[in-house]
Amino acid sequence: MAHIEFLDETMRDGQQSLWGMQMRTGMALPVAPIIDKTGFRVIDLTGSSQFEVLIRVNRENPWEGLDLLAEAMPNTPLRGGMRANASVTFGVTPDALMDVWMRQLNVHGCRSFWIYDVLFNIDKMHRLAKVAKEFGSEVAGAIMFTSSPVHTDEYYADKADKLSASPDIDTLLLYDTAGVLDRERMKTLIPAIQNNSRGKPIEFHSNNILGMSAKAYCDAIDFGITILHTASRPMANGPSVPSTEIMARNVELLGHTHNIDTSLLPPVANHFERVGKAAGFLVNQYNEYDVLAAQHQIPGGMIGTLKRQMAKHNLTDRMDEILMETAKVRKELGYPGMATPFSQLVGIQAVLNMVTGERYKIVPDEVIQYAAGFYGETVAPIDPNVYDRIVSSPRAKKVMEKPPGDPSLEDLYKEYGTRDPDELILRALMPEADLQKMRESGPVKRTYPLLSSPELDQACKLMKMAKSPLVHIESEDLKISLRR
Numbered sequence: 001m002a003h004i005e006f007l008d009e010t011m012r013d014g015q016q017s018l019w020g021m022q023m024r025t026g027m028a029l030p031v032a033p034i035i036d037k038t039g040f041r042v043i044d045l046t047g048s049s050q051f052e053v054l055i056r057v058n059r060e061n062p063w064e065g066l067d068l069l070a071e072a073m074p075n076t077p078l079r080g081g082m083r084a085n086a087s088v089t090f091g092v093t094p095d096a097l098m099d100v101w102m103r104q105l106n107v108h109g110c111r112s113f114w115i116y117d118v119l120f121n122i123d124k125m126h127r128l129a130k131v132a133k134e135f136g137s138e139v140a141g142a143i144m145f146t147s148s149p150v151h152t153d154e155y156y157a158d159k160a161d162k163l164s165a166s167p168d169i170d171t172l173l174l175y176d177t178a179g180v181l182d183r184e185r186m187k188t189l190i191p192a193i194q195n196n197s198r199g200k201p202i203e204f205h206s207n208n209i210l211g212m213s214a215k216a217y218c219d220a221i222d223f224g225i226t227i228l229h230t231a232s233r234p235m236a237n238g239p240s241v242p243s244t245e246i247m248a249r250n251v252e253l254l255g256h257t258h259n260i261d262t263s264l265l266p267p268v269a270n271h272f273e274r275v276g277k278a279a280g281f282l283v284n285q286y287n288e289y290d291v292l293a294a295q296h297q298i299p300g301g302m303i304g305t306l307k308r309q310m311a312k313h314n315l316t317d318r319m320d321e322i323l324m325e326t327a328k329v330r331k332e333l334g335y336p337g338m339a340t341p342f343s344q345l346v347g348i349q350a351v352l353n354m355v356t357g358e359r360y361k362i363v364p365d366e367v368i369q370y371a372a373g374f375y376g377e378t379v380a381p382i383d384p385n386v387y388d389r390i391v392s393s394p395r396a397k398k399v400m401e402k403p404p405g406d407p408s409l410e411d412l413y414k415e416y417g418t419r420d421p422d423e424l425i426l427r428a429l430m431p432e433a434d435l436q437k438m439r440e441s442g443p444v445k446r447t448y449p450l451l452s453s454p455e456l457d458q459a460c461k462l463m464k465m466a467k468s469p470l471v472h473i474e475s476e477d478l479k480i481s482l483r484r
Helices: 010-019 025-037 048-056 062-072 095-107 122-135 153-164 183-194 213-222 244-253 262-279 291-296 300-312 316-332 342-356 365-371 384-391 396-400 409-416 421-429 432-440 454-465
Strands: 003-008 042-046 078-083 110-116 138-145 171-176 202-206 227-230 471-474 479-482
Touching: 003 244, 010 025, 010 042, 010 048, 010 262, 025 062, 025 262, 042 062, 042 110, 048 062, 048 078, 048 421, 048 432, 062 421, 078 095, 095 110, 095 122, 095 409, 095 421, 110 122, 110 171, 122 138, 122 153, 138 153, 153 171, 153 183, 171 183, 171 213, 183 202, 183 213, 202 213, 213 227, 213 244, 227 244, 244 262, 291 316, 300 316, 316 342, 342 365, 365 384, 365 396, 384 396, 409 421, 421 432
Parallel strands: 003 042, 003 227, 042 078, 078 110, 110 138, 138 171, 171 202, 202 227
Antiparallel strands: 471 479
């Protein structure tokens, strides 16, 4: 028997995969106190891509929204996500800006972080972990899993060893963006990571793209993993992670224990289902097993972006061709892990290859930067013919002559014209025109329209009535009462 801990992904990966990061603060705030009381180990909450969408699409100040949510959830550690060398721009971000971004997330209430780098620039991951420890925060070092001939057990064992060598790394996070890990692959992979983890706990995150991640979670428990990433049922499954509801049940049926108060799950699920439907977003998703998905390994959040690009070019009926082209481009570029930014780079290059009718006729600057090594050392060599096409493209010489700089914090303050670290992050992240529209929209809204719900109102009142309430919910009418 094992004790299994749950990490909530409803407001981060759930909304990223299903809603394109368009969850407004007011969409989550009404049930945030209930989620806080549910018994999660950590609540994953924010990342730089969420900041960008909040500003550009929702016209919300992300710092203000983060403060409201942190105030509403004082009992559970809140997590922020960071890509080690670029959390505030799509390209490569100066170390000083990354450090101040980490500090400000801590200042605004985050006390848990997952840090990742698809190309495993370990030194940068360790540096950011050290900054987080200035605030006593927990840090998970992410092992971004992808399936390819070069991503072997030995490869991941080496990364686990180097990551866990830092005393500032508290857990290792096995992160399967494509949901391709099955029991047979785990049988050797997980022991290889465990044997090089220095005894540190291992978290598991698997996006349910192939419809088999809940089974993978059960298998992972058999191999000694005790921390699972889940989401409220309307925000789970499909390209998101398995639901908390089914995994709490599975854990119980397998004879293990957990801290989740399952009586608090229905009002949260009811809330997000109502919000999602009111906003026209996806809820209650399920995917079928698709072999092509295992080949291209595009993560859930990227699939929606790719579909929008296809529609823009009137190529929706050629989606399967694009996915096959994506799998081919991924192989040619040396099997980069399919997470930000490389899932986007591979996907965009595949679309351009199809739109132009000539492969690598147009090469984005970011693909040139990748080939030049600006993001780090590639896992496998780039196909020589493809490399030649990239470096001979029209913009290649100009891009490759300008490697990313590394200005000091003082230089950054001067460049962006502010001494306020919060404002510095926003100005580095978005154009001034977008920031001005955000400011003109006024304070962050605490609720979302079309959301009248007597059941939710009653649940929130009960949460305030008792210091440590246990909410009992029965029947389809969601009758809510306090257990004494």
